[in-house]
Structures are given as C-alpha cells and as structure tokens.
Amino acid sequence: MKSFFQKLRDRKSTPQTLITVCVSRSNILHNLSLFKKKAGSWRVAPVLKSNAYGHGLLTVARILQDNKDIPFFAIDSYFEARVLRTEGITMPLLVLGHTLTKTILENSFKDVAFAVATLSQLKELTQQKKKTPPLHIKIDTGMHRQGIMPDEISETIHLLTANPQIRIEGVCSHLSDADGTDPTFTRKQIETWNGIVKIWKEKIPDTRWYHLALTAATKYIQEIDANLLRLGMGLYGIDPANEVQDLKPALSLRTSITALRTISAGESVGYNNTWTATRETKVATIPAGYFEGISRQLSNKGVIRVNDRECPIVGRVSMNMTTVDVTDIPNVKEGDSAEVISADPKAGNSASKIAVASGTIPYEILVHIPAHLKRVTEK
Numbered sequence: 109m110k111s112f113f114q115k116l117r118d119r120k121s122t123p124q125t126l127i128t129v130c131v132s133r134s135n136i137l138h139n140l141s142l143f144k145k146k147a148g149s150w151r152v153a154p155v156l157k158s159n160a161y162g163h164g165l166l167t168v169a170r171i172l173q174d175n176k177d178i179p180f181f182a183i184d185s186y187f188e189a190r191v192l193r194t195e196g197i198t199m200p201l202l203v204l205g206h207t208l209t210k211t212i213l214e215n216s217f218k219d220v221a222f223a224v225a226t227l228s229q230l231k232e233l234t235q236q237k238k239k240t241p242p243l244h245i246k247i248d249t250g251m252h253r254q255g256i257m258p259d260e261i262s263e264t265i266h267l268l269t270a271n272p273q274i275r276i277e278g279v280c281s282h283l284s285d286a287d288g289t290d291p292t293f294t295r296k297q298i299e300t301w302n303g304i305v306k307i308w309k310e311k312i313p314d315t316r317w318y319h320l321a322l323t324a325a326t327k328y329i330q331e332i333d334a335n336l337l338r339l340g341m342g343l344y345g346i347d348p349a350n351e352v353q354d355l356k357p358a359l360s361l362r363t364s365i366t367a368l369r370t371i372s373a374g375e376s377v378g379y380n381n382t383w384t385a386t387r388e389t390k391v392a393t394i395p396a397g398y399f400e401g402i403s404r405q406l407s408n409k410g411v412i413r414v415n416d417r418e419c420p421i422v423g424r425v426s427m428n429m430t431t432v433d434v435t436d437i438p439n440v441k442e443g444d445s446a447e448v449i450s451a452d453p454k455a456g457n458s459a460s461k462i463a464v465a466s467g468t469i470p471y472e473i474l475v476h477i478p479a480h481l482k483r484v485t486e487k
Contacts (some may be wrong), residue, residue: 158475242275249301321334414440
C-alpha cells in the first residue's frame with residue numbers, strides 16, 4: 109500500500125527533490141556481516157521497525173531481501189507488514205509491537221508472526237478455535253515495560269499446550285541496560301531468562317527461536333541461552349555499547365544552498381535574534397529545518413558540511429530552514445552541496461555527534477527523518 113508521497117515520487121512529472129536521504133548498500137551489508145561473525149552459531153534478524161530507524165523501510169528491506177541467511181525481519185507494526193507485503197517483500201516478518209487480537213486472527217499475509225506480551229491477550233487467543241499465525245511469547249525479565257511475568261510462565265505454558273491451534277514459533281525478551289557500564293542488572297536479566305528457557309525447552313520443545321540479545325548485548329552472547337540476535341542500530345552502523353569496531357554508518361542526508369547573503373557585524377540571524385555577527389558574515393540558507401530532522405537543539409551549536417567543510421549553524425533552526433555561516437568557504441554559491449547528516453562517524457554532523465550536541469541518542473535523530481523524504485540507495 110503506497111503512501112501519497114510514494115505515489116507522488118513515482119510520477120514521471122515529479123520535480124527534483126531538494127533533500128535526499130542516501131543509504132549505503134555496502135555499509136548495511138558490511139555491518140550485517142560483522143555481527144554475523146560476532147553471533148557465531150546464532151542467526152541474525154535485522155530490525156526494520158520505525159521506518160528502518162529512519163533509513164527507509166522499503167529501502168533497507170530491498171537491500172536485504174535476497175539474503176538467505178536472514179530468518180526474518182523484525183518490525184514494529186502490522187502497518188509495516190502490510191507495506192512490505194504490498195511492495196513485494198517476501199521475507200518472513202515478526203511484528204514486535206502490540207497488535208490487536210482481532211488483527212492477529214484476521215492476518216492474511218504469509219509468513220507474518222506476532223509477539224504476544226500479555227497473559228490477557230494470550231488468553232484471548234487460546235479461547236479462539238481458529239488456528240493462529242506464528243507467535244513469539246515475550247517474557248518480562250526485568251525491564252518491566254511489557255511481557256509475561258516469570259510467575260505467569262506455568263499458566264502460560266498450560267494455555268499453550270492445551271490448545272493445538274496456537275502456533276508457537278519463538279520466545280523473546282528485552283534487555284534494558286545492555287549498553288550500560290555496570291553489567292549487574294543485565295546479568296540478572298540473563299539469569300532470569302536462562303531459567304525460563306530451561307523450563308520452556310522441556311515443556312514446548314518445538315519452539316524454534318529464542319531471542320534476548322540486541323545490538324548492545326553482543327558481548328553477552330556466550331552467557332545467553334538463545335539462538336538468535338535481533339540486530340537494530342548496529343545494522344545501520346552505530347553501536348550503542350561501543351563494543352564493535354569498524355562499523356560503518358549507512359545514512360547521509362544531503363541538500364544544497366538555496367540562498368546567500370552577507371551581513372555586517374552587529375546584525376542578527378533567525379528567530380529571537382539569538383545569534384549576532386561579530387564580523388562581516390556570509391550566511392547560507394538550506395531548505396531543511398526541524399520538520400526535516402534537524403534538531404532545534406542544534407541552534408547555534410551544530411554544524412553542516414558545505415562543500416566538504418564543516419560550517420556552524422547560526423541562529424535558531426526553523427521549521428523548514430536552517431542558516432549556516434559559510435564565510436570561510438571560498439567561492440561558495442547557491443546550489444552548492446550541504447550535508448546535514450554525515451556517514452563519516454568522525455564528522456561533527458555524524459548522527460552520533462549530533463545526538464550528543466542535542467542531548468539525546470542517535471536513535472531519535474535518525475527516526476525523526478521524515479518518511480516522505482526521498483531515499484536513494486548508493487553502493
């Protein structure tokens with residue numbers, strides 16, 4: 109099911125876009141390969157939820173679709189499943205987010221599994237006579253956000269084994285502090301998980317997938333009784349735990365200068381006059397602001413790369429425009445390139461460094477890149 113923006117971009121008469129999100133195929137595949145080596149005998153399931161962490165759901169799915177080693181794509185919602193299936197993506201899918209019981213039972217797409225994270229929903233499903241799609245039962249091992257509690261495991265197993273219409277494909281949980289410096293809580297969660305898995309394997313031995321570890325938990329793989337790694341941010345070249353070397357960020361966001369002006373010392377730029385020139389200054393305007401994913405927190409402290417040189421953002425980031433000091437860029441002109449987010453992890457406008465400057469995490473920076481912006485796959 110194509111969105112309005114996808115249909116518009118497909119039209120031959122669509123005008124040239126001012127902003128492009130570039131996604132590197134080779135970097136995505138490189139990162140996947142690194143984590144496959146880390147995972148050893150485990151399988152690796154890429155996480156494509158939330159528009160593939162801003163990289164583009166279909167863009168990333170098409171890059172990975174023909175990879176035979178991938179057991180499934182992990183996504184957040186049934187909406188994302190519909191988009192992928194409608195666009196011809198045939199890879200098995202696991203919907204991690206909450207899905208209404210009615211939607212689970214009415215699912216008509218092939219190879220779509222659903223996570224069930226509450227005992228109440230499991231009871232609803234077991235009361236039905238209709239055969240369910242494959243299910244992954246989510247356990248709360250200590251994060252206390254969602255999942256069936258450990259003291260509900262016996263009842264859970266009883267419900268599942270009493271109804272042959274229930275198809276159990278996996279068991280999963282989530283670590284809350286795998287990227288933290290103190291491993292105490294993570295190891296407590298792993299201990300809880302391993303104890304539940306031992307019981308589960310005895311009672312429901314046909315369960316195919318056991319998955320607890322995410323990108324940040326690769327250092328704990330040897331301690332976890334599981335056979336699958338959910339690869340989220342690491343797939344896109346960022347390791348929240350800083351444990352994996354040689355990752356390559358896969359996304360850059362590019363636009364160009366649409367206006368130039370020279371202002372005198374003492375003149376200000378932008379809303380509320382928060383920046384004042386201390387010298388004669390050449391100011392460039394780019395057609396991207398906080399609607400296009402440039403954090404407003406970058407006002408007067410972020411950088412944009414113009415013609416491959418870092419230039420400071422001056423004045424407040426506006427809704428659809430940002431102003432940049434390009435005084436020190438020789439021969440700068442309208443139409444010159446402006447890189448908002450760089451795939452170079454050392455650049456001042458890499459997603460990781462933007463996150464630090466904005467007081468947040470790279471996840472938030474990337475997922476806030478609007479879905480309507482054009483994604484282009486590069487080598």
